[in-house]
Amino acid sequence: MVTVTAPGPIPAITSEVREMVRVGRGYLAPSTMRIPNRCYTDPEIAAAEMKTTFAAPLLVAPGLRVADPGDYLTTTLIDTPVLVTRDAHHKVHVFVNACRHRGAQVANGDGCARRFTCPYHNWVYDSEGKLVGIPGREGFDDQDMATIGLVELPSAERHGFIWSKRDRAATLDLDDHLGPLGAELDSWGMSYHVAGLLDLELASNWKCALEAFQETYHFPYVHGNSLVGQGTISNISSFDQFGRHHRLGVPIKTILDDPDAQSAPYPGNGLSEHAVASHPSEHVVAIYFIYPHTVIASSPLGGEMIQFMPGPTPQRCSVRHTVLSREPVVGEVAAFFDAYTPLIQAVIRDEDGPIIESSGTGLAAGHTDVILGRNEVACQFAHRQVLADIAAEGFVV
Numbered sequence: 001m002v003t004v005t006a007p008g009p010i011p012a013i014t015s016e017v018r019e020m021v022r023v024g025r026g027y028l029a030p031s032t033m034r035i036p037n038r039c040y041t042d043p044e045i046a047a048a049e050m051k052t053t054f055a056a057p058l059l060v061a062p063g064l065r066v067a068d069p070g071d072y073l074t075t076t077l078i079d080t081p082v083l084v085t086r087d088a089h090h091k092v093h094v095f096v097n098a099c100r101h102r103g104a105q106v107a108n109g110d111g112c113a114r115r116f117t118c119p120y121h122n123w124v125y126d127s128e129g130k131l132v133g134i135p136g137r138e139g140f141d142d143q144d145m146a147t148i149g150l151v152e153l154p155s156a157e158r159h160g161f162i163w164s165k166r167d168r169a170a171t172l173d174l175d176d177h178l179g180p181l182g183a184e185l186d187s188w189g190m191s192y193h194v195a196g197l198l199d200l201e202l203a204s205n206w207k208c209a210l211e212a213f214q215e216t217y218h219f220p221y222v223h224g225n226s227l228v229g230q231g232t233i234s235n236i237s238s239f240d241q242f243g244r245h246h247r248l249g250v251p252i253k254t255i256l257d258d259p260d261a262q263s264a265p266y267p268g269n270g271l272s273e274h275a276v277a278s279h280p281s282e283h284v285v286a287i288y289f290i291y292p293h294t295v296i297a298s299s300p301l302g303g304e305m306i307q308f309m310p311g312p313t314p315q316r317c318s319v320r321h322t323v324l325s326r327e328p329v330v331g332e333v334a335a336f337f338d339a340y341t342p343l344i345q346a347v348i349r350d351e352d353g354p355i356i357e358s359s360g361t362g363l364a365a366g367h368t369d370v371i372l373g374r375n376e377v378a379c380q381f382a383h384r385q386v387l388a389d390i391a392a393e394g395f396v397v
């Protein structure tokens with residue numbers, strides 16, 4: 001049999017997780033943790049989170065979404081529409097997607113373009129954000145075009161991803177932000193291709209959505225009939241902290257088989273052949289929380305990236321799910337994802353989405369707190385980061 005070594009930390013954490021499965025008990029926090037209801041409902045706390053938590057460096061997208069000069073994408077950085085470009089010198093820029101004339105979005109969707117023409121009055125910008133054309137220039141002849149290019153936000157491309165901040169005057173220090181997680185991310189060689197995008201708007205606080213992707217306790221009840229629940233062993237995980245970030249190690253059912261046996265990451269779905277051929281030794285899914293709003297779950301073929309963004313009220317949020325592939329999405333890899341992506345998107349949209357909204361509805365009624373179990377250690381940890389942020393704004397809850 002051809003032996004393929006699993007990437008990243010998988011070989012190192014597999015024996016720990018296998019032993020946890022053998023004894024039937026994962027990593028447990030020292031105690032349960034109560035999160036007051038107001039953390040999910042109070043507009044002042046939501047405003048404090050926007051000012052602190054969401055002032056942190058934010059993961060925008062995999063760098064390969066704008067692989068070549070001229071490639072661009074548009075997205076929303078929490079409350080800020082942004083245009084991401086790769087210029088002719090291969091440098092990535094993150095601009096506020098707001099025309100300097102009267103604010104219209106100068107680009108939509110994604111693609112490849114040397115120029116961006118605002119649809120309102122046809123002002124034209126290049127991929128470095130410079131304003132290069134104004135129809136009826138005489139109407140603006142007292143304006144210096146060199147000073148009214150697109151507003152650029154701080155950005156960096158590291159560890160295979162594009163990062164940015166919402167504050168244009170801020171500095172972006174990724175080494176400081178990621179700390180030891182930077183080396184961990186590098187150990188994966190994370191240059192991910194994108195095999196699917198799904199955006200959901202949910203009637204729920206953003207932290208309800210974050211919680212749903214920080215524990216496997218709910219898998220048998222919410223995902224019992226789908227590939228997520230059928231492929232994994234629930235409610236047993238390893239837990240490791242990296243500064244303000246963390247990693248869960250979640251066992252795949254094959255972990256108790258012969259250690260040299262090939263893995264079947266999602267048994268029963270009939271789609272695992274390619275994944276098995278790629279990385280037969282992966283029996284653990286590493287799920288990272290990259291503070292403040294990104295979760296990446298590895299898989300033998302790539303991964304899932306889930307991002308959580310607060311909405312205009314504490315009871316609304318958006319969730320962006322990105323299917324990641326380690327290999328270019330062409331040929332048999334594309335065929336795999338053509339079948340796999342709709343299935344995993346259905347799990348997120350039809351299984352996680354409704355239960356997150358249900359949780360949000362119950363909490364919005366204002367009568368109940370949240371009690372996080374010792375088994376929900378990653379939820380506890382993520383909440384502690386946000387609670388530390390809002391404490392700095394005077395909210396000690």
Ligand code: FES
Pocket residue numbers: 099100101102103104118119120121122123
């Ligand atoms: S708003 Fe863009 S050209 Fe007028």
Ligand SMILES: [Fe+2]
Pocket residue numbers: 212213218222223351352
């Ligand atoms: Fe789930």
